[in-house]
Amino acid sequence: MKYIDLHAHTTASDGTLTPRELVAYAAEKGLAAVAITDHDTVEGAARSGELEREYGVEVVPGIEISAEYFGYGIHILGYFIDPASPAMARVLDWVLGERERRNRQIIELMRADGVNVSAAALRERWPGAVIGRPHLAAALVENGLCASVQESFDRFLSEGKKYYRPRTYLPLDTAFECIRAAGGKAVFAHPLQYGMGERALLALTKRLVDAGCVGMECLYSGYTPEQSEYLRGIARRFGLCVTGGSDFHGGRKPHIDLGSGTGELAVPYELLERLRGW
Ligand code: AMP
Ligand code: ZN
Ligand code: FE
Ligand code: FE
Numbered sequence: 001m002k003y004i005d006l007h008a009h010t011t012a013s014d015g016t017l018t019p020r021e022l023v024a025y026a027a028e029k030g031l032a033a034v035a036i037t038d039h040d041t042v043e044g045a046a047r048s049g050e051l052e053r054e055y056g057v058e059v060v061p062g063i064e065i066s067a068e069y070f071g072y073g074i075h076i077l078g079y080f081i082d083p084a085s086p087a088m089a090r091v092l093d094w095v096l097g098e099r100e101r102r103n104r105q106i107i108e109l110m111r112a113d114g115v116n117v118s119a120a121a122l123r124e125r126w127p128g129a130v131i132g133r134p135h136l137a138a139a140l141v142e143n144g145l146c147a148s149v150q151e152s153f154d155r156f157l158s159e160g161k162k163y164y165r166p167r168t169y170l171p172l173d174t175a176f177e178c179i180r181a182a183g184g185k186a187v188f189a190h191p192l193q194y195g196m197g198e199r200a201l202l203a204l205t206k207r208l209v210d211a212g213c214v215g216m217e218c219l220y221s222g223y224t225p226e227q228s229e230y231l232r233g234i235a236r237r238f239g240l241c242v243t244g245g246s247d248f249h250g251g252r253k254p255h256i257d258l259g260s261g262t263g264e265l266a267v268p269y270e271l272l273e274r275l276r277g278w
Contacts, residue, residue: 002032002269005259006060007077007189007217007245010036011126012044013064014134016250019044022258023051023059029259032269033058035245037077040065040095041130042182046083060272063088064189065095065179068169069204072196075189076208077217077243078179079275085182092178095170099132102167106136109163115143133157134252149252176211185275187215187243191231192223202234209238214278219244219271221261241278243271 009015010022017025019036022044026034034057036045045061052059061083066073081088103119110117117139122131129135137152146152156163170178179186188208191201205216218231219242235242244267248258255262 003259004031004033004035004058004267004269004272005245005248006033006035006062006079006243006267006272006275007037007064007220008034008248008258009038009064009250010044011129012036012041013038013130014132014249014252016252019047020051022248022250023055023057025258026057026059027055031057031259033060033272034258035060035062035077035079037062037064037245039130039132040092040099042081042083042088042092043128045081048083058272063179063184065175066169067172067175069172069207072194072204073169074172074194074204074208076175076179076213077187077189077215077245078182078184079187079215079243081179081182081184083182087181088178091170091174096130098168099130102165103131103136105165106133106157106163109165110136110139115140115145117143136163172207173211176208176213180212185215185278186211186213187217187275188213188240189217190220190247191216191218191234192220192227205234205238205240209240213240215241215243215275217244218242219265219267221246221256221265224264241271241275243267243275 010019038044048059048061061081063078065076137149137157140146140152176186216235218228246261
């Protein structure tokens with residue numbers, strides 16, 4: 001049986017492996033395919049073709065975009081996207097500008113407290129990365145204010161905490177249009193991560209399907225067989241293709257491994273074939 005991982009981050013966003021290291025690691029793990037799905041950027045995915053040839057692992061160019069739904073930041077995965085799409089680039093430029101605006105606010109708050117951090121230092125520390133809260137959390141650790149990135153989030157960067165600032169997410173329909181314009185297929189990421197009850201989850205799923213969603217990430221790190229089965233039921237009901245991935249971030253989330261997640265994950269290759277034909 002061949003296995004795959006359709007959800008992985010690289011140094012282009014908040015993963016710790018470069019695209020090359022990620023694909024090499026996928027090869028080492030014996031995976032048949034891996035998707036590069038960085039937050040709000042295709043810089044890593046743009047290397048897909050070259051890395052696929054080099055390592056003999058199928059590499060799916062993807063993205064993970066945050067979009068707004070009643071105040072929630074919903075994550076939408078895009079697969080088989082053209083990283084050179086100008087329409088997608090225009091949308092991502094807006095997202096990056098909005099992230100920079102929010103980063104500046106957070107940096108100002110931290111500096112007012114004497115934290116040694118600046119936009120320039122972050123860019124130098126994480127070259128080419130879409131800078132977000134994980135990097136700001138790391139800065140708190142490096143300043144000795146927190147022992148871990150998790151503690152930084154818990155004490156300072158989670159919603160409602162001192163250094164939290166909201167960012168304006170893309171309108172839901174814009175996120176889908178941009179994936180479609182880049183020739184991609186849109187998938188609802190980790191549906192159980194939003195803390196929604198069943199009614200809300202079903203309403204959201206319907207809204208996403210209406211916007212052009214074709215798949216649901218039913219297999220995900222930490223989801224029990226019962227939870228995955230529950231999600232498969234919803235996917236079936238809405239005519240969605242079932243997908244799966246670990247949300248690998250390398251050393252930033254060391255408890256999650258590529259392919260196997262927290263140990264239980266196994267995504268058969270067949271799901272990629274089905275998504276391709278959906
Ligand atoms: P941003 O897109 O800049 O708001 O950062 C979001 C990322 O921060 C997510 O993809 C997670 O990897 C991470 N994150 C968000 N909330 C937490 C939390 N409470 N604990 C640890 N990591 C978090
Ligand atoms: Zn991430
Ligand atoms: Fe996500
Ligand atoms: Fe992710």
